[in-house]
Amino acid sequence: GAGVSQSPRYKVAKRGQDVALRCDPISGHVSLFWYQQALGQGPEFLTYFQNEAQLDKSGLPSDRFFAERPEGSVSTLKIQRTQQEDSAVYLCASSFGGLKQETQYFGPGTRLLVL
């Protein structure tokens, strides 16, 4: 596709439910990033993949958050036992290589609301 796509675009979950958020990066992009954006804030880093390898997961807020990219393309961010503080927009981004100066291309985000 032409850009990064994410699904679902909106998700409402009851507290305690598990959710799975999907990201389809731009074809051929090696690097994939997940960010969490709370209302009125800038995006905050969650985790980074280079191909299928998760090289940095320092931003994951708790062990309830888990991400994978098994074949080096599509990625899934899973949140177990959701809490109200997990309500946010989850952004996925991809870049062609793994260099610091490369542009990250962002998807539209998944807006998660936990009731």
Next chain:
Amino acid sequence: AQSVSQHNHHVILSEAASLELGCNYSYGGTVNLFWYVQYPGQHLQLLLKYFSGDPLVKGIKGFEAEFIKSKFSFNLRKPSVQWSDTAEYFCAVANQAGTALIFGKGTTLSVSS
């Protein structure tokens, strides 16, 4: 830890006014700096970036930014804003490992016609 601060939370301008949005970062070494914009209902997109060379960087839609190492700043400028520039603007710096962007909290720009 690296951080980015954006001084202005909300800026309101009339069309044709000049714009300058402040951005300061904390890291003193080699930096890779970015300005992203999010138009209403759209996703984040790159305006411009700096990683080396000429400290005055030109981006899309007439925007430019100046990297001033001594001030740890990367301010965004546009000489004459348009109504269509109404958006949220984020300054970001790549972390040392190159595995993440560290964003500021953003500045909301409202331009009245």
